[in-house]
Amino acid sequence: xxxxxxxxxxSVGTENxxxxxxxxxxxxxxxxxxxxxxxxxRLTGGASRETWSLDAIVARDGEKETLPLILQRDVRGxxxxxxxxxxxxxxxxxxxxxxxAPEPLWVGDETIGKGESFFVRRxxxxxxxxxxxxxDIYAEARRALPAQLGALLAQxxxxxxxxxxxxxxxxxxxxxxxxxxxxQRYEQIFRAIAPEPHPAFELAFRWxxxxxxxxxxxxxxxxxxxxxxxxxxxxxxxxxxxxxxxELAHIGDPxxxxxxxxxxxxxxxxxxxxxxxxxREEFFAAYEAAGGxxxxxxxxxxxxxxxxxxxGIICISQARTYLDGHSxxxxxxxxxxxxxxxxxxxxxLIEK
Amino acid sequence: xxxxxxxxxxxxxxxVLFDEQLVPGLTGSRQYNARVAANVxxxxxxxxxxxxxxxxxxxxxxxxxxxxAELPGSLAALKVAxxxxxxxxxxxxxxxxxxxxDGDGEWRKLVFAHVRNTVHxxxxxxxxxxxxxxx
Numbered sequence: 385x386x387x388x389x390x391x392x393x394x395s396v397g398t399e400n401x402x403x404x405x406x407x408x409x410x411x412x413x414x415x416x417x418x419x420x421x422x423x424x425x426r427l428t429g430g431a432s433r434e435t436w437s438l439d440a441i442v443a444r445d446g447e448k449e450t451l452p453l454i455l456q457r458d459v460r461g462x463x464x465x466x467x468x469x470x471x472x473x474x475x476x477x478x479x480x481x482x483x484x485a486p487e488p489l490w491v492g493d494e495t496i497g498k499g500e501s502f503f504v505r506r507x508x509x510x511x512x513x514x515x516x517x518x519x520d521i522y523a524e525a526r527r528a529l530p531a532q533l534g535a536l537l538a539q540x541x542x543x544x545x546x547x548x549x550x551x552x553x554x555x556x557x558x559x560x561x562x563x564x565x566x567x568q569r570y571e572q573i574f575r576a577i578a579p580e581p582h583p584a585f586e587l588a589f590r591w592x593x594x595x596x597x598x599x600x601x602x603x604x605x606x607x608x609x610x611x612x613x614x615x616x617x618x619x620x621x622x623x624x625x626x627x628x629x630x631e632l633a634h635i636g637d638p639x640x641x642x643x644x645x646x647x648x649x650x651x652x653x654x655x656x657x658x659x660x661x662x663x664r665e666e667f668f669a670a671y672e673a674a675g676g677x678x679x680x681x682x683x684x685x686x687x688x689x690x691x692x693x694x695x696g697i698i699c700i701s702q703a704r705t706y707l708d709g710h711s712x713x714x715x716x717x718x719x720x721x722x723x724x725x726x727x728x729x730x731x732x733l734i735e736k
Numbered sequence: 737x738x739x740x741x742x743x744x745x746x747x748x749x750x751x752v753l754f755d756e757q758l759v760p761g762l763t764g765s766r767q768y769n770a771r772v773a774a775n776v777x778x779x780x781x782x783x784x785x786x787x788x789x790x791x792x793x794x795x796x797x798x799x800x801x802x803x804x805a806e807l808p809g810s811l812a813a814l815k816v817a818x819x820x821x822x823x824x825x826x827x828x829x830x831x832x833x834x835x836x837x838d839g840d841g842e843w844r845k846l847v848f849a850h851v852r853n854t855v856h857x858x859x860x861x862x863x864x865x866x867x868x869x870x871x
Contacts, residue, residue, distance in 0.1 A: 423854045430754070579820065580819055581825070581826040582826070582852075583822060583826050583829060583851045584851050585831035586825075586826045586830055587847070587851065589830075590829060590830070590835060594835065604759040655869075683787050712774060714769055714773050715768075715772050717776075718772055718775065718776050718779070721858075721861075721862040721863075722862065722863070724855055724859050724862050724863075724866075725859065725863060725866050726857055727851075727855045727858075728856070728866060728867070731848065731852050731855060735848050
């Protein structure tokens with residue numbers, strides 16, 4: 385959900401030393417060896433959770449192994465959509481199915497942090513969208529990624545929650561149309577948190593609520609990633625490596641993910657609709673070729689409108705964290721003013 | 737009446753400090769946050785530059801949609817009254833008044849034109865580059 389790029393923090397201190405020692409004890413207990421932590425540094429990405437990078441050298445039975453790790457832990461114990469253990473199990477399901485996702489290793493305990501946490505095996509690569517869009521060494525990645533993302537999404541949508549024991553993922557009530565459910569859910573959030581009126585969002589809600597997709601009986605129910613966009617993709621010069629940030633996954637309409645990656649905010653200044661680097665046709669064709677269902681562009685458009693509105697409401701909610709006194713972050717405060725970007729895009733999409 | 741430098745002139749000095757000294761001298765999350773702070777200063781400067789005429793234009797646009805009302809005398813009163821009138825406009829959109837060309841299609845067109853103007857004015861302050869890419 386975080387819009388901010390992952391950036392290295394220069395904070396150091398005894399708190400980090402304590403964490404390093406606790407991680408050593410934790411990993412020693414999990415592996416039955418002796419663990420030494422090095423290069424522990426914080427990468428920040430979101431307001432509600434911290435991301436740390438570290439190497440753990442594990443000595444066991446006369447052998448030494450270096451484990452490159454990522455630790456994610458909640459700051460205030462305030463989980464968003466999925467709990468960390470649930471996100472861990474979902475990533476495990478994806479990894480076991482051969483979907484390019486980080487390999488989950490352990491769920492953390494209270495020694496790792498007050499909130500919930502987990503460890504995954506670190507994959508080297510880049511996540512910064514502006515590098516992908518602008519740097520010469522990523523020219524091949526820019527060419528390869530649109531089709532790779534289409535195929536990746538088809539793989540994600542094929543994960544069967546039931547066979548992986550993921551029946552408790554968030555889902556619309558049985559028989560309820562997922563589009564109607566999501567629009568109503570975000571309308572409730574908007575009415576509860578917006579500090580001022582937003583006529584542009586009212587026009588968008590009317591457009592969505594009157595769309596044929598919302599009027600359908602039932603509707604598709606598949607595993608959706610929920611935050612499928614550039615920024616959550618780890619890539620190298622050759623292209624896709626793994627998909628990150630699974631905490632907004634839920635059961636819903638798979639076209640929700642296809643619409644979300646087309647939201648203008650995730651083009652990062654690029655001209656093309658799919659993450660700034662790809663055309664819709666190529667992305668849709670790769671999705672279908674990899675076993676995804678047939679893509680109806682009008683349905684994707686519905687979810688692109690929804691995605692813009694949803695990101696706009698998330699902007700409001702991030703600013704509310706500042707307005708309500710839970711954070712003094714200048715980034716969270718200033719995101720409130722990005723709401724108007726989504727309003728402009730919504731007007732362009734729905735005015736006919 | 738305050739002395740020179742004006743608010744804009746003071747903020748410009750802070751903006752230059754961030755851009756030329758703080759941002760290049762920092763790394764990691766501090767550099768990122770300093771860059772965000774410099775952008776906040778730019779937003780505030782752009783907002784103050786056009787604030788009064790833009791709010792008056794928004795009021796005039798709402799007059800067209802909701803019927804004429806007297807323009808409040810002070811800037812503070814204007815902001816409070818604008819929030820009330822925007823709530824009224826929102827309520828009418830929610831009730832379907834701007835839905836269909838087969839109903840009052842003319843009002844729908846006026847609503848879109850007005851909302852587009854007000855969002856345009858917000859972006860002129862918050863992120864004018866967002867408007868560039870549009871044809």
